[in-house]
Amino acid sequence: MEITWFGHANFMIRTGETVVLIDPFFVGNPSSPTTYKEIERCDLILVTHDHNDHVGQTLELAARHDAEVVAIFDVIQNLITQGLPEHLGVGMNIGGTVSRLGLSIKMVQAMHSSVHGAAAGFIITLPDRTCIYNSGDTGLFGDMALFGKLHDINIAMLPIGGRFTMDAVQAAYACSLLGCRKVIPQHWGTWSVLAQNTTALAEQLMLLSPETELVELAIGEPTTL
Numbered sequence: 083m084e085i086t087w088f089g090h091a092n093f094m095i096r097t098g099e100t101v102v103l104i105d106p107f108f109v110g111n112p113s114s115p116t117t118y119k120e121i122e123r124c125d126l127i128l129v130t131h132d133h134n135d136h137v138g139q140t141l142e143l144a145a146r147h148d149a150e151v152v153a154i155f156d157v158i159q160n161l162i163t164q165g166l167p168e169h170l171g172v173g174m175n176i177g178g179t180v181s182r183l184g185l186s187i188k189m190v191q192a193m194h195s196s197v198h199g200a201a202a203g204f205i206i207t208l209p210d211r212t213c214i215y216n217s218g219d220t221g222l223f224g225d226m227a228l229f230g231k232l233h234d235i236n237i238a239m240l241p242i243g244g245r246f247t248m249d250a251v252q253a254a255y256a257c258s259l260l261g262c263r264k265v266i267p268q269h270w271g272t273w274s275v276l277a278q279n280t281t282a283l284a285e286q287l288m289l290l291s292p293e294t295e296l297v298e299l300a301i302g303e304p305t306t307l
Contacts, residue, residue: 083212084306087299089113090272091136091219093239094121096304097208100183102126103149104204104216104239107138113272115302118143126182128204129153130218131196132160135272144170152180152187156199176202184209190229192220194247205233212236215260219269222252230261237297237307238262241269242283243276250277254286257294264295264307 084096090111093104101123108118118139124147129137137157141164144151151158151166155173162171174180179188186207194201203217215229216239229235238260241247247269248256257265265287270277280298287294299305 083208083210084304085266085299086304087266087268087301088116089301091130091241091268092138093216093268095206095214097210097212098184100125100185102128102185102206103143104128105130105136105138105218106140106143107135109139110134111138111272113301119146121147123147124149126185127151128187128206128216129157130192130203130216131194131201132157132198133196133219136219137161141166150182152182152204154189154196154199154202157196160198176200190215191223191225192218193223194219194221205229205235207233215239215262217241217256219247222248222256224259226256226259230259235260235262237264237266238294239266239268242267242280243269243272245275250280250282251286251290253283254290254294257287257291262294264297266297266299 086094091105092107095102152172158171158173176191188205190203192201192203206214213235214237215235240253242250242253
């Protein structure tokens with residue numbers, strides 16, 4: 083499995099021949115080293131909520147690559163009004179699971195706001211049983227412990243920016259609830275109001291979840307995990 087971080091909460095996951103984008107925010111993303119027009123392949127797009135810095139260029143990428151979009155029902159309906167072809171919209175809701183391209187995608191709650199519907203996270207199980215939890219934008223909540231009980235989470239993608247989401251202390255505690263083996267921090271460094279490095283997360287993991295490995299991705303560089 084190969085993961086590329088384009089800054090903020092924008093990820094590409096490549097597993098086998100399948101390419102998945104999560105929250106593809108390129109235009110206006112000062113951290114992104116590339117543009118959405120340079121994305122050569124995209125088979126599936128996951129959108130956690132429809133704030134501009136997360137829904138990003140979903141419409142443009144879906145049209146360009148004929149990629150299905152998975153999001154909460156209300157977000158899909160709004161995207162359809164903006165031009166998303168209905169056959170590319172995969173609406174679902176919290177607690178539900180869909181199967182796409184060999185991936186099992188479960189939608190779970192997030193503690194955050196959204197223009198339409200509710201903010202959500204995804205628990206993605208790959209064909210080789212690798213389990214990835216992308217929380218989307220969220221604060222800390224105790225039911226993350228249930229995610230850890232119901233799923234063997236290999237990698238958690240958690241925000242650490244503070245102000246709009248969890249900070250480093252809360253993210254480290256979330257790792258202890260999730261029982262995740264690795265954590266990839268997101269939603270940091272994009273703008274000055276967010277945390278500017280992962281130092282605090284590294285320190286807090288040693289105190290609160292010492293068995294979780296911090297994986298800090300270099301922006302734009304594919305990393306094999």
